[in-house]
Amino acid sequence: MNQKVVSSITEALHRTEIKDGMTLSFHHHLRNGDYVLNLVMAAVRELGLKDMTINASAIFDCHLPLVDLIRDNTVTALECNYMGALVGRSISAGILEKPVIFRTHGGRPADLERGKAHIDIAFIAAPTTDTQGNISGKYGPSACGSLGYAFSDARYADKVVAVTDNLAPYPLTDFSIPETEVDYVVPVEQIGDPAGIVSGTTRITRDPIGLLMADMAAEAISASGLLQDGFSFQTGAGGASLAAAFALEKIMLREGIRGSFASGGITSQLVDMQKKGCFETLLDVQCFDLGAVESIRDNPQHREISASRYASPCTDDAVVDSLDVVILGATEVDTSFNVNVHTNSQGLIMGGSGGHSDTAAGAKLAIIIAPLMRARIPLIVDHMHTISTPGETVDMLVTQYGIAVNPNQVELADRLRQNRLKVISVEELQEIAENICGKPKALKNEGRIVAEVHYRDGSIIDTIRQACS
Amino acid sequence: MNQKVVSSITEALHRTEIKDGMTLSFHHHLRNGDYVLNLVMAAVRELGLKDMTINASAIFDCHLPLVDLIRDNTVTALECNYMGALVGRSISAGILEKPVIFRTHGGRPADLERGKAHIDIAFIAAPTTDTQGNISGKYGPSACGSLGYAFSDARYADKVVAVTDNLAPYPLTDFSIPETEVDYVVPVEQIGDPAGIVSGTTRITRDPIGLLMADMAAEAISASGLLQDGFSFQTGAGGASLAAAFALEKIMLREGIRGSFASGGITSQLVDMQKKGCFETLLDVQCFDLGAVESIRDNPQHREISASRYASPCTDDAVVDSLDVVILGATEVDTSFNVNVHTNSQGLIMGGSGGHSDTAAGAKLAIIIAPLMRARIPLIVDHMHTISTPGETVDMLVTQYGIAVNPNQVELADRLRQNRLKVISVEELQEIAENICGKPKALKNEGRIVAEVHYRDGSIIDTIRQACS
Numbered sequence: 001m002n003q004k005v006v007s008s009i010t011e012a013l014h015r016t017e018i019k020d021g022m023t024l025s026f027h028h029h030l031r032n033g034d035y036v037l038n039l040v041m042a043a044v045r046e047l048g049l050k051d052m053t054i055n056a057s058a059i060f061d062c063h064l065p066l067v068d069l070i071r072d073n074t075v076t077a078l079e080c081n082y083m084g085a086l087v088g089r090s091i092s093a094g095i096l097e098k099p100v101i102f103r104t105h106g107g108r109p110a111d112l113e114r115g116k117a118h119i120d121i122a123f124i125a126a127p128t129t130d131t132q133g134n135i136s137g138k139y140g141p142s143a144c145g146s147l148g149y150a151f152s153d154a155r156y157a158d159k160v161v162a163v164t165d166n167l168a169p170y171p172l173t174d175f176s177i178p179e180t181e182v183d184y185v186v187p188v189e190q191i192g193d194p195a196g197i198v199s200g201t202t203r204i205t206r207d208p209i210g211l212l213m214a215d216m217a218a219e220a221i222s223a224s225g226l227l228q229d230g231f232s233f234q235t236g237a238g239g240a241s242l243a244a245a246f247a248l249e250k251i252m253l254r255e256g257i258r259g260s261f262a263s264g265g266i267t268s269q270l271v272d273m274q275k276k277g278c279f280e281t282l283l284d285v286q287c288f289d290l291g292a293v294e295s296i297r298d299n300p301q302h303r304e305i306s307a308s309r310y311a312s313p314c315t316d317d318a319v320v321d322s323l324d325v326v327i328l329g330a331t332e333v334d335t336s337f338n339v340n341v342h343t344n345s346q347g348l349i350m351g352g353s354g355g356h357s358d359t360a361a362g363a364k365l366a367i368i369i370a371p372l373m374r375a376r377i378p379l380i381v382d383h384m385h386t387i388s389t390p391g392e393t394v395d396m397l398v399t400q401y402g403i404a405v406n407p408n409q410v411e412l413a414d415r416l417r418q419n420r421l422k423v424i425s426v427e428e429l430q431e432i433a434e435n436i437c438g439k440p441k442a443l444k445n446e447g448r449i450v451a452e453v454h455y456r457d458g459s460i461i462d463t464i465r466q467a468c469s
Numbered sequence: 470m471n472q473k474v475v476s477s478i479t480e481a482l483h484r485t486e487i488k489d490g491m492t493l494s495f496h497h498h499l500r501n502g503d504y505v506l507n508l509v510m511a512a513v514r515e516l517g518l519k520d521m522t523i524n525a526s527a528i529f530d531c532h533l534p535l536v537d538l539i540r541d542n543t544v545t546a547l548e549c550n551y552m553g554a555l556v557g558r559s560i561s562a563g564i565l566e567k568p569v570i571f572r573t574h575g576g577r578p579a580d581l582e583r584g585k586a587h588i589d590i591a592f593i594a595a596p597t598t599d600t601q602g603n604i605s606g607k608y609g610p611s612a613c614g615s616l617g618y619a620f621s622d623a624r625y626a627d628k629v630v631a632v633t634d635n636l637a638p639y640p641l642t643d644f645s646i647p648e649t650e651v652d653y654v655v656p657v658e659q660i661g662d663p664a665g666i667v668s669g670t671t672r673i674t675r676d677p678i679g680l681l682m683a684d685m686a687a688e689a690i691s692a693s694g695l696l697q698d699g700f701s702f703q704t705g706a707g708g709a710s711l712a713a714a715f716a717l718e719k720i721m722l723r724e725g726i727r728g729s730f731a732s733g734g735i736t737s738q739l740v741d742m743q744k745k746g747c748f749e750t751l752l753d754v755q756c757f758d759l760g761a762v763e764s765i766r767d768n769p770q771h772r773e774i775s776a777s778r779y780a781s782p783c784t785d786d787a788v789v790d791s792l793d794v795v796i797l798g799a800t801e802v803d804t805s806f807n808v809n810v811h812t813n814s815q816g817l818i819m820g821g822s823g824g825h826s827d828t829a830a831g832a833k834l835a836i837i838i839a840p841l842m843r844a845r846i847p848l849i850v851d852h853m854h855t856i857s858t859p860g861e862t863v864d865m866l867v868t869q870y871g872i873a874v875n876p877n878q879v880e881l882a883d884r885l886r887q888n889r890l891k892v893i894s895v896e897e898l899q900e901i902a903e904n905i906c907g908k909p910k911a912l913k914n915e916g917r918i919v920a921e922v923h924y925r926d927g928s929i930i931d932t933i934r935q936a937c938s
Contacts, residue, residue, distance in 0.1 A: 004786065132786055169699065170791055171730050173750040173770050178778045179786050230638065261640050281642040301642050309647045317473065317601055317648050322639055 033196025106311025133182025502665025575780025602651025
């Protein structure tokens with residue numbers, strides 16, 4: 001039997017035979033409360049290692065120390081599916097020589113499966129693990145629920161290190177990642193800040209424009225013909241998305257519709273809908289709030305799934321491929337329904353695809369909800385800074401001024417009109433916004449390429465350039 | 470979304486682009502009630518395919534039609550971890566030109582992981598699957614509980630076909646094998662005969678010799694010093710093994726010992742022990758009876774594990790490596806404590822290692838229980854027909870005439886003596902038997918090699934020769 005428990009992160013680094021130039025991976029289930037990436041990278045710097053690549057499923061603001069690690073060449077390459085604005089701003093400013101590789105939540109495990117990406121050492125933030133490395137996210141002071149994004153790391157990395165603040169006796173019964181995939185276990189004082197890991201509650205928007213769009217989206221789903229028994233659904237944790245789910249709940253309960261599943265990141269709102277019979281099952285790749293963490297621990301109809309099963313494009317049989325409807329956001333949309341979720345109106349990195357383009361590609365009906373203007377900047381532009389999700393996978397754009405339907409969805413537009421929803425062309429929407437705000441000067445970043453956006457199939461769908469300012 | 474449900478096994482074979490010479494795999498969770506191997510192979514023969522290799526985790530008597538498939542060259546190679554006497558007799562008679570490859574339950578997934586074995590098409594007997602191939606063994610008319618041996622097949626085969634008699638709506642919540650690993654789903658009338666899949670109950674022996682040995686084994690475990698809180702244990706479904714578990718239960722309850730886990734094939738006896746607090750957890754690679762099937766479905770402390778996690782030698786961190794005690798059987802033992810479970814006293818194939826050598830290698834204390842004579846044939850021989858498990862991994866042999874302890878376990882022998890157990894040398898045991906039965910004439914099969922016994926590390930530990938008669 002291996003003695004896997006080691007005394008410190010530094011000791012684990014020695015055991016893994018870490019070297020300059022290796023790729024280290026991290027998952028983002030502890031979200032903006034994650035301590036593990038910073039703890040590990042501080043130890044890496046301490047050892048004087050250089051030229052490391054970080055492959056993290058997502059980079060949050062709490063990972064700001066990365067900027068210093070980049071400055072002293074401890075880290076010289078970054079790969080992720082999402083990057084918060086704080087680190088994003090530095091990347092956009094050009095601090096990293098190599099372009100960041102942005103993937104999707106499905107493309108990341110797919111690239112590991114198809115050998116397009118390789119991880120030397122995976123660090124798994126483990127809310128609970130036993131002494132042999134059977135890991136669960138459901139228990140312990142830093143419980144985060146699902147560990148969906150960490151499955152591929154554990155499976156494909158050469159070495160796997162579990163970092164935990166809750167070491168349990170062997171064997172942990174309710175394990176998610178099995179001991180056979182884990183090489184070392186490091187107990188530390190705390191793997192994260194509970195306040196940052198999950199929100200206490202995710203809250204439905206109170207903004208009247210958000211509520212208006214949410215109702216329109218729910219009515220559009222009802223009108224689409226997809227809202228029948230067996231209905232499947234995904235939405236995010238944003239205020240308007242939650243409001244749309246709530247509006248949909250009312251329709252489903254009124255009409256007695258029993259859906260099959262809701263998937264993706266799970267919130268208390270979806271947990272409530274499952275309990276009320278709106279969905280048979282929750283397929284959870286990530287828990288967004290405490291209600292979801294409790295539910296995945298206690299409700300056998302609430303199941304953890306890997307990112308690969310959630311969204312991998314390697315075969316056409318991920319969960320996203322069985323989705324009826326997904327509701328998504330956007331920072332920019334163009335008149336071909338292409339969507340930007342990577343950069344803001346100045347072209348600065350402040351997000352990433354996550355599951356955006358995976359679900360848009362898989363779902364029968366992909367709905368974008370976004371206000372037509374934000375701070376007097378129009379949503380719809382002639383030339384977006386970044387294409388995250390191609391327009392041919394987007395079916396509908398819901399704004400407070402009406403719903404634009406992708407011209408390739410003629411029947412859908414008819415159904416909406418028959419249900420007295422306001423259907424309007426995307427060009428008309430653009431005009432409305434420009435009449436209010438004026439046409440913004442096209443800002444084009446002309447600097448060198450600071451990031452590549454890899455579409456789920458592995459192709460480079462766009463690049464992000466260094467910001468002008 | 471893929472349409473995975475196809476109308477017939479033949480249709481599935483066409484879709485997988487099956488060709489002469491391919492390797493087809495099967496799992497044995499339906500045991501002697503399995504219909505799937507025969508159904509698939511009948512369709513393969515119907516298509517006129519030749520030269521197929523069958524890699525089945527085990528071959529039972531119900532698979533007798535294999536003999537005809539070998540005779541007409543539909544099948545020209547066999548790989549398994551266990552082979553029942555009915556097919557075994559024909560293999561021993563030499564009907565197959567290529568030697569059968571015998572692996573262990575841990576060596577089989579390990580060989581797939583390390584690329585020493587390859588599966589072109591895996592056929593998963595699926596007691597329940599949804600339309601996208603999320604599979605569970607826990608539900609349906611042919612429920613078998615754990616699908617532990619099928620995990621590696623699903624993961625490593627080029628194509629995976631689920632054959633089911635219980636097609637469920639998407640998504641099956643309590644899945645074991647995810648849709649991402651399954652290509653086709655074939656509904657058939659029946660995948661197995663419930664009477665053969667699991668026993669109604671596995672029964673403790675009533676044979677007084679078996680009960681005597683069981684009590685001695687339990688007392689020896691108690692004397693070994695390993696029977697403390699956290700104790701872990703494995704035993705088989707044979708009458709004497711069950712009786713030993715029952716005897717152990719009495720000691721554990723009397724002394725208030727709370728074990729950590731019982732592993733391997735799970736029986737109602739172990740389910741009862743878990744319920745009574747003897748074990749925190751059951752780690753189940755295979756359910757032996759209906760009580761185990763019900764328990765794995767309803768009891769969250771009863772967990773399904775893959776054969777890889779159960780016993781893979783690829784790393785030293787499978788469940789077997791955390792075992793304190795395992796109780797095993799034998800057809801022959803030699804004076805170096807080597808054990809034969811592949812062939813009978815005539816050298817005819819009638820078994821296989823299964824998890825025998827994996828658990829013996831992993832456990833701190835590996836106990837063989839066997840009567841000193843069977844039908845006037847002594848257990849202990851100078852030269853066994855087949856070495857299944859090397860003597861250096863076997864610690865103790867319990868017979869009705871006393872307990873032989875491996876000479877490398879000096880302290881263990883002392884502990885047994887201190888607890889007034891009868892310790893006797895293996896040579897003395899041999900002499901006792903030979904005084905009663907006479908020394909049997911050494912039968913040596915001299916024919917060509919009909920099977921290779923691959924030890925868990927991949928080395929060939931022995932070969933089996935064509936029987937003389």
